[in-house]
Amino acid sequence: MGCLSEDLAVVQKNSKYGFIDKTGEIVIPVQYDLTWDFAEGLAKVKQEGEWGYIDKTGMVVVPIYYDDMESFLVGDLVLVKQNDKYGLIDNIGRIVAPVQYDDIWSFLDDTIRVQQDGKYGFLDTTGRVIVPIRYDEVWSFSEDLALVKQNGKYGYVDKTGKVVIPIQYDDARHFEDGTASVLLNKERLLIDRTGKAFISIEYGWLGNFSEDLAFIEQNGKYGYVDRTGKVVIPFEYDIAWSFSKSLAKVQQNGKHGFIDKTGKVVVPIEYDDIYDFKNGLALVKQNNKYGFVDKTGKVVIPIQYDFAWGFSDGLAGVKQNGKWGFIDKSGNMVMPAIYDIVQSFETGNTLVILNGETFYIDKTGKRLD
Structure with missing residues (x-):
């Protein structure tokens, strides 16, 4: 028997699958070759090699007809596959996009990339x-513009399909903070959303602006420039990342740390790896052990764990002696390291595996059945 999902659980008998309720009563006959858990009132089922969807009464709402289908991509849309072609249907089986595309991808802004x-x-x-299927490559929309490639050149289109910045660049990147880094005739430029170049720099690599600073490369070293093109943080790092919440990760001599927007080192550049701050703490790695530092660079949780996840919902998964448990932001072990595998907490619960059994627990360690 599987875990309850929307008050129903998958049950197996004689290599067939159905669903039972909380009392153990079979509410959907054990007749399918394979089933997925219910989500948003529907479950994906397989019968005689074909897939469809049923509702919680067992009624077929999307015909069991397709070679394959995937969970909802955008809203109520389902990706379906038939004879090696892809299309889209809604959650009652109506065709939204014909099964004629070689591939389909969805993006968070409700646009759907297709290949044909x-x-x-x-x-x-x-x-x-909305954007004609004629480009050699397209990338997701960023700030309402999508980067496209055609005949070896790059440009930008809007959501009506209009080319708003000519397809003329030898290289280009997404828009961030109203700017994009492009290469034209061996010159690295920063352009605005109209295509106007406002910084021309003779450096090898120029990142997009984030918090009014962009990382930049010169002779294999990285620094940062402001929107006038002035170098405000010297070229002294082997790798640099964009600023986020006034801090940027940098690498120097194989070690990692964080600097602020003045270039001051706030987390020492001494760690083998360092991860983004979550819940005010950053996970660090040193000598194959993991711990946590705060934004002043202070080690607030000792670097003693074999592995760890970043903090989420105030707790972090840590691994010791081959087993996982959870600590709070003070470093207290609030759940002992007894689990084989854990995930990060979200909305008060997480999935764990203990002695080969998979189930959910809450933030007190209580099992959720």
């Missing part, structure tokens, strides 16, 4: 083509 006959474009959630 080796070319790429975008659909909206009604299945309408």
Whole structure:
């Protein structure tokens, strides 16, 4: 028997699957070759090699017809596959986009990237083509503009499919903070959303702006410039990352740390690896052990664990002697290291594996059945 999902659990008998309720009563007959848990009132089921969806009464709402199908991509849309082609249907089985594409991807902004006959474009959630399927490559929209490639050159289109910045660049990056880094005739430029170049720099690599600073490379070293092109943090790092919440991760001589926007080192550049701050603490690695530092660089949780996850919901998974447990932000072990595998907490619970059994626990360690 599987775990309860939306008050129903998968049950198996004689290599067939169905569903039972909390009392153990079979509410959907054990007749399917394979089933997935219920999500948003529907479950994916397989019968005689084909897939469809049923509701919680067992009624088939998406015909058991397709070679394969995936969970909802955007809203109520489902990706379906038939004869090596892809399309989209809604949650009652109506065709939204014909099963004619070589591949389909969804993005968080409700645009859907499609491939057909080796070319790429975008659909909206009604299945309408909004960016013609004629580009050699397209990337997700960022600040309402998508980077596209055609005949070896790069440019930008909007969500109506209009080319708003000409396809003329030898290299280009996504827009961030209203700017994008491009290469034109061996010159690295920063352009705004109209395509106007406002910084021309002779350096090898120029990142996009984040918090008014962009990392930049010169002769294999990285520093930072402001929006006028002035170097405000010297070229002394082997690798640099964008600023976030006034801090940037940097690497120097194989070690990692954080600097602020003045270039001051706030977390010493002495760690083998360092991760983004979560819940005010950053996970660090040193000599194959893991611990946590705060934004002043102070080690607040000793570097003693074999592995660890970042903090989420105020707790972090840590591994010791081959087993996982959870600590709080003070470093107190609030759940003993007894689990084989754990995930990070989200909305008060997480999935764990103990002695080969998979189940959810709450933040007190109580098992949720």
